[in-house]
Amino acid sequence: MNHKYQIVEEAINTVGEKFTKSPGLILTEDDLKCLIFHELMQSDEFSRIVRTANPEITGSVLHSEVTWYDEGGDLRYKPDISIIDAAHLSILNNLDHNIALPTKGFSFEGNAIIIELKFIRDRRVRKRQILSIMKDIQKINSLIHLNYARGNSNWIRGIVVIFSKYSDNLTSLDMLPQGLQYASNIAIIECGAL
Numbered sequence: 001m002n003h004k005y006q007i008v009e010e011a012i013n014t015v016g017e018k019f020t021k022s023p024g025l026i027l028t029e030d031d032l033k034c035l036i037f038h039e040l041m042q043s044d045e046f047s048r049i050v051r052t053a054n055p056e057i058t059g060s061v062l063h064s065e066v067t068w069y070d071e072g073g074d075l076r077y078k079p080d081i082s083i084i085d086a087a088h089l090s091i092l093n094n095l096d097h098n099i100a101l102p103t104k105g106f107s108f109e110g111n112a113i114i115i116e117l118k119f120i121r122d123r124r125v126r127k128r129q130i131l132s133i134m135k136d137i138q139k140i141n142s143l144i145h146l147n148y149a150r151g152n153s154n155w156i157r158g159i160v161v162i163f164s165k166y167s168d169n170l171t172s173l174d175m176l177p178q179g180l181q182y183a184s185n186i187a188i189i190e191c192g193a194l
Contacts, residue, residue: 011039016191023193029119053090061086080117085110120164125172158186167192
């Protein structure tokens with residue numbers, strides 16, 4: 001999965017380079033998501049269709065807006081992009097045989113990379129944007145800790161991607177609490193255009 005993580009970082013950096021050269025490329029957070037997803041799909045690692053936990057069914061490792069369970073067993077967490085181990089994906093039955101297939105219609109486990117995206121188009125970073133970034137970091141932290149608390153040997157890595165129309169906004173992000181910014185298994189990747 002470290003190889004996959006490196007591919008993810010390279011894809012994000014490639015989108016960042018394109019954005020720096022062409023600031024009108026990204027107007028919304030959805031534009032950012034589509035561009036990163038597209039760049040990831042250019043990789044052989046993420047464009048392959050692979051066998052799932054249901055041998056007769058194939059699937060992808062790369063997904064958008066996949067819901068994850070919270071501490072109470074509710075489907076509450078929804079990262080922007082999830083990269084999962086498709087060999088441990090089932091669309092027919094729950095991989096935890098003690099419970100039924102969830103309402104989302106699939107079940108997965110295994111190693112994962114979670115990507116949360118933020119696009120700041122304002123001239124100045126607003127407090128609500130800082131709080132939203134902190135919430136995304138806390139979401140990833142919760143998923144990592146929940147994974148370990150369940151005794152899983154699988155690992156989860158998180159990336160918070162922050163693109164800003166104005167480069168000087170990135171210095172404002174120093175307001176993020178340092179304990180959150182450098183939490184275990186979470187990377188922050190930033191890019192500014194103007």
